Amino acid sequence: MRPAIEGWFTTGDEPALVGSRCGSCGHVAFPKETVFCKNPACSGDEFDDVELSRRGRVWSYTDAQYQPPAPYVPRTDPYQPFAIAAVELPEGLVVVGQVADGFGTADIKVGAEVELVVEPLDDELLIWRWRPIS
Amino acid sequence: MTLSGAAAIAGIGATEFSKASGRSELQLACEAVTAAIGDAGLEPSDVDGMVSFTAESSAEIHVARNVGVGELTFFSRIGYGGGAAAATVAHAAAAINAGLADVVVCWRAFNERSGERYGLGQANRPMDTNADRAAYSWMTPFGLSTPAQWVAMFAQRYIHEFGASSEDFGRVAVLDRKHAATNPHAWFHERPITLEEHQASRWISEPLHLLDCCQETDGGQALVVVSAERAKDLPHPPAVVVGASQGSGEDQHMMTSYYRPSISGIPEMGLVGDQLWQQTGLRPSDMDAAILYDHFTPFVLSQLEELGFCGRGEAKDFVADGHLELDGSLPTNTHGGQLGEAYLHGMNGIAEAVRLVRGTSVNQPGTVANVVVTAGTGVPTSGVVLGAAR
Numbered sequence: 001m002r003p004a005i006e007g008w009f010t011t012g013d014e015p016a017l018v019g020s021r022c023g024s025c026g027h028v029a030f031p032k033e034t035v036f037c038k039n040p041a042c043s044g045d046e047f048d049d050v051e052l053s054r055r056g057r058v059w060s061y062t063d064a065q066y067q068p069p070a071p072y073v074p075r076t077d078p079y080q081p082f083a084i085a086a087v088e089l090p091e092g093l094v095v096v097g098q099v100a101d102g103f104g105t106a107d108i109k110v111g112a113e114v115e116l117v118v119e120p121l122d123d124e125l126l127i128w129r130w131r132p133i134s
Numbered sequence: 135m136t137l138s139g140a141a142a143i144a145g146i147g148a149t150e151f152s153k154a155s156g157r158s159e160l161q162l163a164c165e166a167v168t169a170a171i172g173d174a175g176l177e178p179s180d181v182d183g184m185v186s187f188t189a190e191s192s193a194e195i196h197v198a199r200n201v202g203v204g205e206l207t208f209f210s211r212i213g214y215g216g217g218a219a220a221a222t223v224a225h226a227a228a229a230i231n232a233g234l235a236d237v238v239v240c241w242r243a244f245n246e247r248s249g250e251r252y253g254l255g256q257a258n259r260p261m262d263t264n265a266d267r268a269a270y271s272w273m274t275p276f277g278l279s280t281p282a283q284w285v286a287m288f289a290q291r292y293i294h295e296f297g298a299s300s301e302d303f304g305r306v307a308v309l310d311r312k313h314a315a316t317n318p319h320a321w322f323h324e325r326p327i328t329l330e331e332h333q334a335s336r337w338i339s340e341p342l343h344l345l346d347c348c349q350e351t352d353g354g355q356a357l358v359v360v361s362a363e364r365a366k367d368l369p370h371p372p373a374v375v376v377g378a379s380q381g382s383g384e385d386q387h388m389m390t391s392y393y394r395p396s397i398s399g400i401p402e403m404g405l406v407g408d409q410l411w412q413q414t415g416l417r418p419s420d421m422d423a424a425i426l427y428d429h430f431t432p433f434v435l436s437q438l439e440e441l442g443f444c445g446r447g448e449a450k451d452f453v454a455d456g457h458l459e460l461d462g463s464l465p466t467n468t469h470g471g472q473l474g475e476a477y478l479h480g481m482n483g484i485a486e487a488v489r490l491v492r493g494t495s496v497n498q499p500g501t502v503a504n505v506v507v508t509a510g511t512g513v514p515t516s517g518v519v520l521g522a523a524r
Contacts, residue, residue: 060294060397062286062339068277069254071261081337084278086287086392094393098276105340110294 003118004125007032011126015118016051017095023047028091054116055133056089063105073122075101083107085130087114100131107132138413139524141227142365142372145174145358146485151319151476154248155352160192163243164200166354171201174358175369176237178202181358183235185222187242187479188213197241208235212380214388215252216427216510218242219480220518224378226359236360242481243354251350255280266388273390282347282430284389285512286339288397289432293341295398296447300341303431304332305453307345307473310428313460314470317496321349322474346431348472355481357488366523373491376504376521377414381405382514389512399446400436403508406517407441414519416504418442421519423490423499424464425483425507428471433511441506441517465499480509487520 003009008031009017020032024044027037030052037044067079075082083099085108099108100117108114114130121127147169149155149162171178181203184194188211198206208229212218222240229235246252256279261271273279278287292298311327314320327345335344365372383402385394394401411417418441426437435449443464444452452458458466469475469486476482489495490502502522509516 059392060287060291062278062283062290062341063337064277064279064283065337065339066280068274068279069256071275072277072279082277084276084283084287096273096276096278096392110291 001120001124001126004121004127009118009128010051011118014054015116015128016054017116017128019050019052020047021050028052028093030093030095052093053090055113056087058108058110058112058114059086059088059094060110061085061105061108085114087130098129100129103132137227137231137378138376139362139374140231141359142362142374143223143357143488143520144360144365144368144370144372145170145172145176146356146488147171147173148355148482148485149243149353151321151351151353151478153350153352155245159244159249160196160200162245162352162354163192163197163241166243166356167197167239167241168201170239170241170356170358173370174360176358179204180237181239182206183208183226183229183238185210185212185225185238185240187211187215187218189215189479190242192243208238214510214513214515216429216479217513217515219484219509219516220378220507221380221509221516223357223359223375223484223518224380224516227375227378230359230361236364238359239356240359241354241356242479245352246477247350247352253281253350269387280339281389282342283339285430285432286342287392288512289341292398292432292436296450298435298450300333300343301329302435302450302453303341303346304329306428306431306434307332309458310467310471310473313468313497314474317470317475320470320475321351322470342430348429349477351476351478353476353478355478355485357481357484362523371492372523373488373520374523375518376416377410377519379406379409379413380514380516381409386514391512400433400440400511402515403437403440403511406508406515410506410517410519411442416519421464421504421506422502423468423505424466425487425505426466427480427483427508427511428467428473429477429510431473437508437511460497460499468495468497468499483507484518491520491522
């Protein structure tokens, strides 16, 4: 198994998204910036990798009552609706992801704390998901 | 040289609104354009300007050749799906005001139900061919791929911040279907719904039920814009373009502006509204009616707040108190909206606003001296205020 996109997140027991911190202004970006700082007021062009907070709060969420088309990879056969969350991290970033296996819209609410997990996308690839903290 | 009052909509024309037109999008466009020119009491040869959407599949030159329009001195296209609707009138009025054209036709036509269905979102479209499509790749691989889902994400946050509920969205669905029920051109003609039916309709993406979602429609709608002076000599009472504006907000995305400090509003519509009130010298309380873009019910609430008809978070009470009813302070979507009449990317709503000014809506609420019309929500958008001749 390997990450769906190499370098965007770590794996293991405590996986984390990998962003960048601007050497000039400290602005944190995800996915990591490599050319120019995303802060319009900064002309920084040197960045350090930084692991983002593994926990954040649900900014908003919805679900998919119908099976989305490719490039979405079906999780179940037959299809079952699943939840999608936009999660606000302490760094101020909002990161979209699916809600972890075994959890749905009934298990989350806006403002609830969630934790990043890495789960299989298919037989080969891994992606990040958001798991409710009970 | 002010835009306010310089131009007027003198003609409107549409095809039937259906689920399967049985003919090409070009033919729908030509039928609507021809009808609108006829309604204005003009000939195709009088037309020298054409404005449509970048999403339109029939280019100006094809429509022009097929309906008998000759030379064109002004033509423009506006992007961002339904956000372009009122902007077609803005571009037409600006062109006329600047002397670039005399008679400008605005139109939109598509087989949106029997052909390419927008509700499917990014279904199987390539994502690596341009920046617009690449932007969707932040959403689509997660299975967040349809307009209903994109709006649902805003709506869930709106519910959280303002204590709103699905019933609050449902009241918009009920209102629009009620108006559609008495409109023979509407898909929901003679089919009003109840709030209970709204609540019982299936989930599309939480918190959106099926009945929170607009129609999918085949059809075409066109408008003819001329100078306000010329409009006085044409058959119908002019619908004067009192104000017209476009707006794109900070950190604007296509229906997925989730990375702003707040997502319980749609600031691009606030920007449109601020310009309208500034241009016209009018205030929200001066509006006798409104046509608010309603592809999904939650953004109708946001628009009432962004345009200043009520305060932040107050739209649910504003709607529940009956302000949008025909006998309320702001009769809204009198044709049934895109929820009830047809989804014509907002252009059918502009036509309804013209009928309101003419006094010929099937649900005419009385004399309408000023009506505000908005375009697509969650996207770079536009708005107009149409009014009776000054």
